[in-house]
Amino acid sequence: MPSFIRHPKDFWTGIIFLCIGLAAIIIGLDYSMGTAGKMGPAYFPTILGGLLALIGLVAVGRSFFIDGEPIGKFAVKELVLILTGVLLFGVLIRGAGLVAATFALILFSAYASTKFSWRNGILLAAGAATFSVVVFVKLLGLPIAIIGPWFGG
Template identity: 65%
Template sequence: MPAFIRHPKDFWTGVIFLCMGLAAVIIGRDYTMGTAGRMGPGYFPTILGGILAVIGVIAMIRSFARPGEAIGRFYIKNLLLVLVAVLLFGFLMRDAGLVPAILAVVLVSAYASPKFTWGPSLLIAIGLAVFAVVVFVKLLGLPMPILGPWLGF
């Protein structure tokens, strides 16, 4: 890392934000833009991508001015566990239902933490499952199976 970059975390965060923002702007160019009053499908990704790119540039500029710590170890196992949890949620949602999917995503992603314990993780998972059922299924009326056909419902 060059010496003039004083805060590597801010620098690489800015690079990621800038790349994602520019990708959204470039992809959004293929859609009709519309106006602020009558937004087209390209309006939101273009505006949001532009804002994200500006935030990325600001973070990169800030990395030259203020000191910070170096980037630490890259925890690939934890990253993969969180990715597997998200994919598991998508896989389980339709056929197992909302409750098993939320239980799986919370418990698998919590397992990625070095401070993981079963008791608090299970309580959080159950609380989030109840919250999701109440808000999304009962109050908003979204057509999500609470328990899916895999579980005999």
């Protein structure tokens, strides 16, 4: 890492934000923008992409002036566990239902933590599943099975 970068974490976080923000803007170029009163399909991703790129630019700029700690080891096990939880959620949501998919997501993601305990993981999963059912199924009326057809729902 060059010596003029004083905060490597801010630098690389800013680069990632900048790349994702610019990608959203570039993808939005293929769609019509519209106006603030009548937004086109490119309006929202372009505005959010611009804001994300701006945040990234600020983070990169800060990395040259503020001292910070170096980047630690890359957490492969944790990354794999969290991505597995997200993929399981996508696979389970239709067949097993919202409750089972939420439990899989929360437990796999929580297991990635060094402070994981089964008791807290299950309590968190139960709370998140209850919240999801109340908000998305009951209040918003989304057509998501609470208990999926794999479990007779």
